[in-house]
Amino acid sequence: MRPYLSPPLAVITMIGVLIAGSYxxxxxxxxxxxxxxxxPLRLTYVFWAPLATAALLLTQGRTSTERPDAQAxxxxxxxxxxxxxxxxxxxxxxxxxxxxxxxxxxxLYSAAISYVMVAVYLHGWSANSTLPLIGAYRFIAQAFAFxxxxxxxxxxxxxxxxxxxxxxxxxxxxxxWNVVRQPLGLPIFLVVSAxxxxxxxxxxxxxxxxxxxxxxxxxxxxxxxxxxxxxxxLVMVAAMGxxxxxxxxQGPWLPGWLWVILKTLLLLVILIASSHxxxxxxxxxxxxxxxxxxxxxxxxxxxxxxxLLL
Amino acid sequence: MSTSAPVDVLFVLFAAGAIATAYLVFRTDSxxxxxxxxxxxxxxxxxxLVLLKAEFxxxxxxxxxxxxxxxxxxxxxxxxxxxxxxxxxLMVHQHKTAIAAGVTSFLVLAGAALLTDFPNxxxxxxxxxxxxxxxxLLGESMLVFETAGAALLGTMVGAVAxxxxxxxxxxxxxxxxxxxxxxxxxxxxxxxxRTEEDEHEPSVHGGHS
Numbered sequence: 277m278r279p280y281l282s283p284p285l286a287v288i289t290m291i292g293v294l295i296a297g298s299y300x301x302x303x304x305x306x307x308x309x310x311x312x313x314x315x316p317l318r319l320t321y322v323f324w325a326p327l328a329t330a331a332l333l334l335t336q337g338r339t340s341t342e343r344p345d346a347q348a349x350x351x352x353x354x355x356x357x358x359x360x361x362x363x364x365x366x367x368x369x370x371x372x373x374x375x376x377x378x379x380x381x382x383x384l385y386s387a388a389i390s391y392v393m394v395a396v397y398l399h400g401w402s403a404n405s406t407l408p409l410i411g412a413y414r415f416i417a418q419a420f421a422f423x424x425x426x427x428x429x430x431x432x433x434x435x436x437x438x439x440x441x442x443x444x445x446x447x448x449x450x451x452x453w454n455v456v457r458q459p460l461g462l463p464i465f466l467v468v469s470a471x472x473x474x475x476x477x478x479x480x481x482x483x484x485x486x487x488x489x490x491x492x493x494x495x496x497x498x499x500x501x502x503x504x505x506x507x508x509x510l511v512m513v514a515a516m517g518x519x520x521x522x523x524x525x526q527g528p529w530l531p532g533w534l535w536v537i538l539k540t541l542l543l544l545v546i547l548i549a550s551s552h553x554x555x556x557x558x559x560x561x562x563x564x565x566x567x568x569x570x571x572x573x574x575x576x577x578x579x580x581x582x583x584l585l586l
Numbered sequence: 587m588s589t590s591a592p593v594d595v596l597f598v599l600f601a602a603g604a605i606a607t608a609y610l611v612f613r614t615d616s617x618x619x620x621x622x623x624x625x626x627x628x629x630x631x632x633x634x635l636v637l638l639k640a641e642f643x644x645x646x647x648x649x650x651x652x653x654x655x656x657x658x659x660x661x662x663x664x665x666x667x668x669x670x671x672x673x674x675x676l677m678v679h680q681h682k683t684a685i686a687a688g689v690t691s692f693l694v695l696a697g698a699a700l701l702t703d704f705p706n707x708x709x710x711x712x713x714x715x716x717x718x719x720x721x722x723l724l725g726e727s728m729l730v731f732e733t734a735g736a737a738l739l740g741t742m743v744g745a746v747a748x749x750x751x752x753x754x755x756x757x758x759x760x761x762x763x764x765x766x767x768x769x770x771x772x773x774x775x776x777x778x779x780r781t782e783e784d785e786h787e788p789s790v791h792g793g794h795s
Contacts, residue, residue: 345616348619394656420653
């Protein structure tokens with residue numbers, strides 16, 4: 277059994293990681309937006325803008341719809357943030373440091389990803405309003421399309437490790453990172469990650485063509501919680517990508533935890549930069565792409581990962 | 587059999603939660619809420635399996651149920667003429683039969699649970715449940731599981747082929763072509779025949795070609 281952080285320390289670490297991660301995502305979004313729109317980049321503005329937005333949202337009045345399912349509506353952002361925490365908890369922080377690293381860590385992470393569908397669906401359905409509802413039903417189609425490639429592409433790194441524990445998967449990359457050993461893995465993972473975190477160009481449930489989709493009827497602290505949870509989700513998939521494909525804590529000179537943070541930030545930069553550069557697909561195109569291209573490719577990826585071990 | 591106090595407390599919490607949420611499935615008037623209360627109940631059962639050191643099975647149960655309950659809610663909404671699942675509807679029918687079936691199955695299951703002589707084999711802290719399960723699936727029982735797996739995969743491929751937009755009956759967006767009434771009749775003719783009929787009695791068929 278691996279050494280865990282003590283329970284109080286683990287809780288503080290998780291809260292810290294979620295808040296710092298959401299802030300980092302917001303700052304990166306701000307920088308990407310500034311660069312894409314060719315405005316001059318002012319660093320003080322970039323670092324203060326997310327805090328100003330958060331303060332504004334906290335002081336806004338809350339709006340409501342006619343007879344929403346209030347309990348499920350309030351539950352949805354909390355569930356999404358909780359799922360981000362569950363997914364982040366299984367990812368080791370350093371060689372011998374982790375919040376929770378169960379033998380079936382991969383399964384726990386996959387379960388967290390599949391409950392994202394429940395959170396997004398409830399968020400759109402509970403509002404009792406047209407556009408959020410369309411967003412909710414869109415995400416069901418999206419979720420079933422991305423989930424199987426998502427699980428298969430994350431299962432491939434477990435083959436050389438011969439374990440479903442994330443720390444074993446990181447340790448198995450000591451000689452060669454999975455990004456080289458399984459060249460198809462990281463590209464597929466990044467595409468399905470954008471779908472799993474419903475961020476641009478695959479932000480179908482919360483898309484601009486639905487005036488914000490599932491979040492079009494929420495304001496104030498609810499909107500802040502939803503945006504924070506979405507950012508946490510982005511950190512969760514980036515951290516998994518860093519551990520499963522980029523060797524996690526492994527790297528020269530720097531301490532392991534710093535490598536984890538740097539690699540996670542690298543994947544966050546790639547995801548956020550692509551969300552500001554690629555055009556948004558139609559959901560029909562994405563669903564076909566996922567079932568017809570990504571699913572067979574992720575099967576090919578698993579096949580080669582297995583063949584290399586024989 | 588000795589367990590630690592926190593595990594006992596967690597077991598009672600999850601068991602009570604699973605029963606309470608299972609009860610709420612029948613007390614709500616919304617299909618979506620009923621599906622997700624059932625999901626909450628399954629999560630409680632999955633957590634109990636994790637407490638029993640069957641980590642993998644418990645987590646897979648939670649993982650699968652998220653998708654299955656969503657599909658259930660989704661398909662119920664599609665088949666009931668209830669816009670988007672938002673209208674309240676009665677979730678309980680045939681009260682007397684349902685009560686009789688519920689009480690009988692509870693008594694049978696409770697009797698089986700109380701009367702069976704279960705083996706006393708406590709799981710150890712270091713038991714490798716995932717590995718043992720994998721050995722079972724790909725060792726002794728491989729033929730059974732692989733046969734079931736291939737059959738299920740075939741069913742899924744068949745279902746996708748039938749339901750696909752570019753299915754064997756043509757493009758879904760163009761509307762399906764009805765099969766001919768006579769065995770030797772060709773498909774296109776049958777379709778043309780129907781269209782002619784529709785033109786004569788538009789109020790009966792109400793369709794358009």
